[in-house]
Amino acid sequence: MTTVEGIEVVREIGRGNYGSVWLVRQSGSCRNLVLKCVDLTHCSAAEVEAARQEVRILAGLRHPNIVSYKGSFEVGRRLNLLMGYCAGGDMASLIKRQRGHLFPEVKIVRWLIQITMALQYLHNRRILHRDLKTRNIFLTRSGLIKLGDFGIARILGSSHDMATTLVGTPYYMSPELFAGLPYNHKSDVWALGCCLYELTTLKHAFPARDIPGLISKISKGKIVGLDEQYSDDLRHLVLSLMTRSPEHRLSASQILRLPYIRQHMSLFL
Ligand code: ADP
Ligand code: MG
Numbered sequence: 443m444t445t446v447e448g449i450e451v452v453r454e455i456g457r458g459n460y461g462s463v464w465l466v467r468q469s470g471s472c473r474n475l476v477l478k479c480v481d482l483t484h485c486s487a488a489e490v491e492a493a494r495q496e497v498r499i500l501a502g503l504r505h506p507n508i509v510s511y512k513g514s515f516e517v518g519r520r521l522n523l524l525m526g527y528c529a530g531g532d533m534a535s536l537i538k539r540q541r542g543h544l545f546p547e548v549k550i551v552r553w554l555i556q557i558t559m560a561l562q563y564l565h566n567r568r569i570l571h572r573d574l575k576t577r578n579i580f581l582t583r584s585g586l587i588k589l590g591d592f593g594i595a596r597i598l599g600s601s602h603d604m605a606t607t608l609v610g611t612p613y614y615m616s617p618e619l620f621a622g623l624p625y626n627h628k629s630d631v632w633a634l635g636c637c638l639y640e641l642t643t644l645k646h647a648f649p650a651r652d653i654p655g656l657i658s659k660i661s662k663g664k665i666v667g668l669d670e671q672y673s674d675d676l677r678h679l680v681l682s683l684m685t686r687s688p689e690h691r692l693s694a695s696q697i698l699r700l701p702y703i704r705q706h707m708s709l710f711l
Contacts, residue, residue: 449477449524461493465527474527475512482519492593493521499569499592500525507560509580509590528588530581533637537576537644547672550641551706553579554634555698556587561634562694565627570596572625574633575614576640596625612656613646617686620657628688631697635683642668642680660686675702 449466452474456463461480467473480493500511500523510526530536533553557579564571571578571592578591616632619625639647647665650656665684668677679702685691697703 451477466524474529476525476527478523478525480521480523482516482521493523495595496591496593497521497523499595499597503563503567503569503592505560505563507556507587507589508563509588525590526588528580528590529583530585532577533579533581533641534576536581537640540644542644544644544669544671545641547676548706548709550638551676551703552710553587553641554638555703555707555710557589557634557637558694558697558703560587560589561630562698564595565630565694568597570625570627571630571633572596573614574630574637576637579637612650612653613648615653615656616688617660618688620653620660623688626688627693628691631683631691631693632688634694634697635680635691638680638683639665642672642676647684673702 448469450469452465452467454462455465455476461478464477464479466475466477468475478496480489482490482493485493497514500509501514503511509528512524512526514521514523516522557574561571561574571589572594573591574589578589580588580590582588614633614636616629619629636647639645643666648656648659650659663686665681668680679697679700682692683697692700698707
């Protein structure tokens with residue numbers, strides 16, 4: 443990347459779908475930040491829009507469990523988004539590093555509470571994340587959850603497409619999307635259920651190579667049970683987030699009101 447005045451590059455930390463992600467520092471500061479650079483010259487109109495949308499959405503958000511927005515600027519045809527650095531990496535990598543060794547329940551529930559609080563904050567503002575997955579859930583050095591990657595997030599009602607396009611990662615696609623219904627806040631909750639399933643089993647809920655395979659897995663509706671080390675409450679919660687009908691699936695606020703969740707909240711707040 444070309445250097446930007448006032449920003450020192452430490453190293454490249456990732457290659458995103460639409461560009462590169464760098465660990466940087468602002469001159470004179472020792473605080474690490476992340477710079478996401480999107481080269482708009484090689485982007486389709488939709489990709490340019492996605493990059494600008496991510497900046498617009500993230501700039502308007504402020505929540506302890508959402509990656510913090512630090513600024514943005516365009517240099518030539520390059521769009522730069524500056525945000526807080528999550529030194530703990532992403533949840534998918536953390537799951538991989540476990541090598542089959544299950545996480546303790548208290549840890550999982552603390553993560554779940556934080557992800558759900560971020561989701562509730564978004565949904566209260568009529569924002570849909572639309573790409574909730576373990577790769578987009580980041581951790582700070584001290585283990586706090588930060589939800590990131592708002593590249594395909596949408597503000598409901600602000601555009602005529604009403605979020606009907608098929609988006610997101612197929613693994614996390616909910617049954618209503620296969621039925622052609624619009625993406626809604628309950629589709630984010632389905633994805634949350636898939637993430638919770640991964641946290642409790644270290645495996646994808648519906649491993650499939652393609653969309654037809656995934657549709658067949660989901661329609662069979664067979665979800666392999668959780669390990670017996672987990673409580674009935676947690677096992678029940680995983681299944682209830684993966685309820686096929688969106689009307690019967692809990693909302694983020696309802697999850698946070700469950701006695702099981704409130705009990706854990708009072709322990710760690
Ligand atoms: P994409 O749209 O390609 O998924 P992401 O924003 O999810 O882009 O980031 C791509 C990669 O960059 C991630 O897998 C992660 O390794 C890294 N990354 C992104 N944001 C952060 C951050 N705030 N802190 C640490 N690493 C990050
Ligand atoms: Mg991502």
